[in-house]
Amino acid sequence: MSWVKKYGLSAAAIAISLVVFVVPFIFIIFMAVKDQQQSAQMDFSWPTSFHVVENFVQVIQARDFMLITAYINSTVITVTSVALLVVLSALVGFVLQRRVTWWTPWVDFFILAGLMMPPAVVPTITLMQQLGIFKTIHGLVLIEVAYNMSFSVILFRNFIATIPRELDEAAIIDGARPLSLFFRVILPMLKPVTVTVIVVQTVAIFNDFVNPLYYLPGRENATVQLTLYNFQSQFVTEYNLLFMNILLITIPPLVVFLFFNRQIVAGMSAGAIKG
């Protein structure tokens, strides 16, 4: 009796979580390979015929290869902002962890504010217009760096706290200057946390929808998330193409996840708990 109760319960729990979390993804895949008529029924059924290549080509060609442009834009934005984030936040985390002065509490306050507070959108747009970086790719890169800085700094600072200060002392006695101390002694030791920051921020910035919507409007600079959003109104009758688009945009995070599963989970939970 208790055996049935024990295993029956966990079997049921497993079955429910499988259905709840897996079925929507299978639904996306099924819809993406159906023909237009079958996808219009919106039901969860095995595709009667497979149109993988056909749907793929149609989605790619839609609106003058907009998805390709969007992929290039998103890649450029993601790679540049993550590179900047890693170097700048590692420097901040390093100095903040090693040097405690009267302004440390203020910096802590600003880091917390950056983590919690929503950005003031319209004043930011006005400011970017004055600086001439509104509607530009590099403008959005700087925005992504500013908005994601806090989280990265916290991760780096927590990790640097585990590196013994004696190491710095030794480097200093050997005549290291601040920059060589950072780049040649500290940075090489930050590899695990750097991988975490890279992976977590890549996924976050690649999936970002709100900031491109505000700061990078217009077709020529569309990002993948904006493209998907625009396709939603364009493909109202062609669900197969809409879902092929979703599938194509879901694949990069899936690949990243398969390779860096451990770092993502560790990074997200560690940063959250200690932060």
Next chain:
Amino acid sequence: MAVATAGAVNAPKKSRVKDRQASMYPIWLLYPAAAIYGILFLLPTITSLYYSLTRWTLFNSEFIGFDNFIQFFQEPFLYQALINTVIFAFVTSGLKVVLGLALAVLLTSPLIARDFLRSVVFFPVLVSTVGVGITFTILMHPTEGVINETLAMIGIDGPGWLVDRNLALYSVALVDVWRGVGLATVIYIAGIVSIPADYYEASRIDGATRWQQFRHITLPLVRPAMFTVIILSFIGGLRLFDLIWTMTKGGPGFSSDVMASVVYKQYQSGFYGLSTAGNVVLFVLIAVLAVPLNMFLNRKVVTR
């Protein structure tokens, strides 16, 4: 003698350490980061306090005092957005706290395919929110959607998830829980696996049941993780925009509008002052609800 020299040497040594700190960890290393953060995040946040007091359109701005804020509390659709934001944050964070813990307990007990299940639960966190929104809009279609067709098979007349005025906000909240519970779960799992196994062993020898172990060992010791989940999901709930926008655009009517979607709508219609006031209301909401929560929960951890 020794004491005296130690005292004499100590004072200059201390200031020398400070000097060396200043020279080895110079502030200018912070300048690039501080410039980007200060100009693009802090500066607009500060100027927003002024702009929120103006009637500001494409062409000019005019100082009008607190009129924008008064409007927020008088216009029913703006006021409702405020209420909706709070409801949304409470519902989603509450569900994530409870369901996340349940899933974490399940996924830390010995199971077949445990790692696979952990991945399955976590994966929605990494998927494009727009994609999730579109997928669930179609799954929740009132007549032909998979959810209602499945309910019909077992004889339940499914509700109009996203087209019912009273339900739309809660339907989006459910999807947000689906998307975010994986993060809550991994935070809980990190907390649970750090509890020493000896505690469970000792309690088993004393004859404790599984429930007693959960109630008296897991629950108290997983508290720091739980606080993190509460804070993260509560603030995330207050700030949510993308899911609402891709699923309902605040509709039907204004029934699922939240602060973030109001900010965007007012911006789109050119009411920049009102939009910025919406932003300031959201700051205040977070400051009033989340910051004290943060301090309260952190204090509890420290004193324990």
